[in-house]
Amino acid sequence: MESVLTRPLSAALWAAAALALAVPAAAETGRPWWAGELTASAGFDWSDGDYDEPGGDTQILYLPVSLSYRLDDFALTAYALDQVELRVTVPYLEIDSPLAFFAETPGGDQLQTESSHERGIGDVVVSASYTWFPAERAWPALELTGKIKVPTADETRNLGTGSTDYAVQLDTFQTWGRVTGFATAGYRFPGNPPDGSLRDTGYASGGVSVRAWPRLALGAYYSWLAASSSARHDAHEIIGFASMRVTERVSLEPYALWGVAGYAPDYAVGMSLRVRMPVGRD
Numbered sequence: 001m002e003s004v005l006t007r008p009l010s011a012a013l014w015a016a017a018a019l020a021l022a023v024p025a026a027a028e029t030g031r032p033w034w035a036g037e038l039t040a041s042a043g044f045d046w047s048d049g050d051y052d053e054p055g056g057d058t059q060i061l062y063l064p065v066s067l068s069y070r071l072d073d074f075a076l077t078a079y080a081l082d083q084v085e086l087r088v089t090v091p092y093l094e095i096d097s098p099l100a101f102f103a104e105t106p107g108g109d110q111l112q113t114e115s116s117h118e119r120g121i122g123d124v125v126v127s128a129s130y131t132w133f134p135a136e137r138a139w140p141a142l143e144l145t146g147k148i149k150v151p152t153a154d155e156t157r158n159l160g161t162g163s164t165d166y167a168v169q170l171d172t173f174q175t176w177g178r179v180t181g182f183a184t185a186g187y188r189f190p191g192n193p194p195d196g197s198l199r200d201t202g203y204a205s206g207g208v209s210v211r212a213w214p215r216l217a218l219g220a221y222y223s224w225l226a227a228s229s230s231a232r233h234d235a236h237e238i239i240g241f242a243s244m245r246v247t248e249r250v251s252l253e254p255y256a257l258w259g260v261a262g263y264a265p266d267y268a269v270g271m272s273l274r275v276r277m278p279v280g281r282d
Helices: 009-020
Strands: 036-049 058-071 083-097 101-105 108-112 116-121 124-132 141-150 165-176 179-189 201-213 216-225 235-245 250-261 267-279
Touching: 036 250, 179 216, 201 235
Parallel strands: none
Antiparallel strands: 036 058, 036 267, 058 083, 083 116, 083 124, 101 108, 124 141, 141 165, 165 179, 179 201, 201 216, 216 235, 235 250, 250 267
């Protein structure tokens, strides 16, 4: 999936989860302005690959814990279904690498200066999103997101670059019966670490999910990430995923990734467990 700042995995799984859940209800009168939904999630992302480099494979284990809050009625337009969501992700990271490179991990660019096995808290990612649901069903929904990667990881242990990254991302999705199509386009502005330089990069993805059963959606998408240095090749990945609604409030989202070409892992597997809790609703 995807640095959290760059890999569009979260958008794809969000689209699958949106398909598996009911369409948002219209705003209700009488409830407080801060009414919404609190979501807690935890998961793992394990990847392996040579990243198109000689010298051996790199294994990365990424264990994120996230909290997000979605306001039901905080619409910036006249349409009441628009929503605002705030999110913070705190990861634990473990890297086993024989390479000297900047690893594109799910937490951002991680500085690898020599063969090492390191573990610890990674870089925290905070984001804010605004979702616009059109009144006409013929139009797709749009979501604009801003992300900041805070350099909380210990760069002396090669767990982070010690710099702050920013990203802006636009997601869109549209549902036709059981099928949902979705796409992501974004741009990242990385900080420059002391031992190297990274350039601004674009990224994009697109795919489809299908409601196979009332509580299960299956999907796949293609992801492209432009190289962030002249020594790299653009990363190309294909991801398959599922969204399983265990209960009304609990869902599981497993996925698998294949690195097609470029600066990407050969493969990755992961899963997210999400628990949703209503706040301020009747």
